[in-house]
Amino acid sequence: MSMRISTEVLVVGGGPAGSAAAFWAAQSGRMVVLLEKDVMPRDRVCGDAVTPKAVGHLAEMGIDVADKRFHKHRGLRMTAHGQSIELRWPTDHDHPSHGLIIRRNTFDKLLIDHAANEGAQVWTGVEVLQPIVEHGHLRGCQALGSGEGSGPEGTIEVRAKFVIIADGPLSPFGRALGTARTRRYAQGVAMRGYFPSAKHNEDIIESVFDLRDGNGHQLPGYGWVFPVGDGTVNTGVGLLSHHHGNDPSSIQQLFEQWLMQIPENWEIDISNPEMSPKSGRLPMGASVRPRSGPNWLVVGDAAGSVNPFNGDGIEPALTNGKLAASVTNTAIKTGDGLELRLYEQELASRYDHYYRLGRLATKALGKPGLMRRFTLLGIQSRVLTELVMRISTNLVNNDAGGTESVYEIGKAVARLIPERD
Numbered sequence: 001m002s003m004r005i006s007t008e009v010l011v012v013g014g015g016p017a018g019s020a021a022a023f024w025a026a027q028s029g030r031m032v033v034l035l036e037k038d039v040m041p042r043d044r045v046c047g048d049a050v051t052p053k054a055v056g057h058l059a060e061m062g063i064d065v066a067d068k069r070f071h072k073h074r075g076l077r078m079t080a081h082g083q084s085i086e087l088r089w090p091t092d093h094d095h096p097s098h099g100l101i102i103r104r105n106t107f108d109k110l111l112i113d114h115a116a117n118e119g120a121q122v123w124t125g126v127e128v129l130q131p132i133v134e135h136g137h138l139r140g141c142q143a144l145g146s147g148e149g150s151g152p153e154g155t156i157e158v159r160a161k162f163v164i165i166a167d168g169p170l171s172p173f174g175r176a177l178g179t180a181r182t183r184r185y186a187q188g189v190a191m192r193g194y195f196p197s198a199k200h201n202e203d204i205i206e207s208v209f210d211l212r213d214g215n216g217h218q219l220p221g222y223g224w225v226f227p228v229g230d231g232t233v234n235t236g237v238g239l240l241s242h243h244h245g246n247d248p249s250s251i252q253q254l255f256e257q258w259l260m261q262i263p264e265n266w267e268i269d270i271s272n273p274e275m276s277p278k279s280g281r282l283p284m285g286a287s288v289r290p291r292s293g294p295n296w297l298v299v300g301d302a303a304g305s306v307n308p309f310n311g312d313g314i315e316p317a318l319t320n321g322k323l324a325a326s327v328t329n330t331a332i333k334t335g336d337g338l339e340l341r342l343y344e345q346e347l348a349s350r351y352d353h354y355y356r357l358g359r360l361a362t363k364a365l366g367k368p369g370l371m372r373r374f375t376l377l378g379i380q381s382r383v384l385t386e387l388v389m390r391i392s393t394n395l396v397n398n399d400a401g402g403t404e405s406v407y408e409i410g411k412a413v414a415r416l417i418p419e420r421d
């Protein structure tokens with residue numbers, strides 16, 4: 001079967017970024033079609049940690065963040081050099097004072113259904129094959145439906161006024177339109193697995209900064225244990241992979257090493273993995289450009305939006321999606337496509353200095369010896385650890401502890417440092 005449809009807004013990809021974009025665009029009254037190649041629910045490699053800031057976005061979208069399927073965490077334990085500091089998520093803030101752990105099969109289905117309930121036409125099991133470009137202008141896409149999800153079977157042509165590209169870290173659709181990831185910036189690579197644990201119900205997540213290479217040198221990355229509350233924990237390792245740095249293929253080896261090193265208090269049965277571990281890439285620090293064209297916008301991992309401080313990609317994906325929907329709505333209402341320029345401007349004002357600081361931090365931590373010195377210093381000071389926690393989770397506003405001032409100084413210094421190889 002072959003069909004052709006038209007819409008105001010086409011969203012390519014139904015992860016958190018695409019679903020948020022579709023939800024907000026539908027909420028503002030736009031006609032939206034979202035195409036997702038997978039059939040939900042499906043697994044997506046992730047640590048499953050939703051930060052307090054992201055929980056705030058979910059609540060704003062009308063999602064019940066007290067849903068019993070979500071496991072609440074109230075703080076973070078940072079461990080390095082055999083010492084640990086436990087911190088609660090800040091309460092002196094606009095955002096909720098807890099985060100969540102939600103398996104991505106549950107989370108992504110919930111978000112995509114939420115967009116559909118708001119009025120978006122959501123077709124799962126439909127793979128976008130290529131953009132339709134006529135006279136240099138993007139007109140929509142060609143797609144193929146398997147007939148196994150909510151979408152039709154056969155070839156589909158979707159014509160759209162505006163396109164929001166949310167097709168994840170490899171972003172084939174974005175690349176076909178000319179987006180590219182700068183290799184000057186670090187990219188993350190991470191691997192995770194699920195294991196049974198007697199402590200699956202803990203209300204704290206743990207990050208361990210003691211990853212070492214075969215020669216015993218400390219690596220720029222961390223191991224995590226995130227309790228899922230369903231009898232298992234999600235545990236994994238994430239590493240910065242600089243263009244001149246670490247070999248991403250070593251992530252499997254590092255993961256295996258990490259399993260032997262997980263703090264014993266989690267009582268994890270590593271002999272009994274729930275499934276084979278999976279790895280993925282985290283394009284970070286606004287490393288993909290351009291993020292917009294005359295009638296298209298790129299969001300989430302496709303835009304390289306992962307937070308370079310901690311690998312959190314869900315919160316930026318939700319924010320990007322909302323912002324993209326908002327400027328698209330204005331462009332349609334006013335009939336002025338130039339409104340899309342506000343997307344770049346708004347991203348720049350919200351994230352650019354923060355991410356620049358993050359990129360410099362990741363670059364510095366990639367230098368031999370610096371990661372070790374930094375973690376040694378940090379783990380001995382509760383104040384410094386709290387500062388790192390607030391900055392890395394982007395919870396710096398409104399706090400009483402003066403983090404915002406330190407952060408502003410950091411951003412100002414970062415602006416003065418040229419970003420070279």
Ligand SMILES: Cc1cc2nc3c(=O)[nH]c(=O)nc-3n(C[C@H](O)[C@H](O)[C@H](O)COP(=O)(O)OP(=O)(O)OC[C@H]3O[C@@H](n4cnc5c(N)ncnc54)[C@H](O)[C@@H]3O)c2cc1C
Binds near residue numbers: 016018280
């Ligand atoms: C090991 C690991 C651990 C992580 N842990 C965390 C964490 O704990 N917390 C956190 O906040 N972030 C974490 N991240 C990052 C987070 O997973 C991503 O940043 C987030 O998923 C980005 O959302 P997205 O919607 O932009 O992309 P995705 O979630 O990748 O969604 C893209 C969607 O597009 C669809 N798609 C792709 N191509 C097509 C096509 N041609 N046609 C139709 N559909 C298509 C895909 O099927 C997919 O559903 C982790 C990442 C990794 C790899």
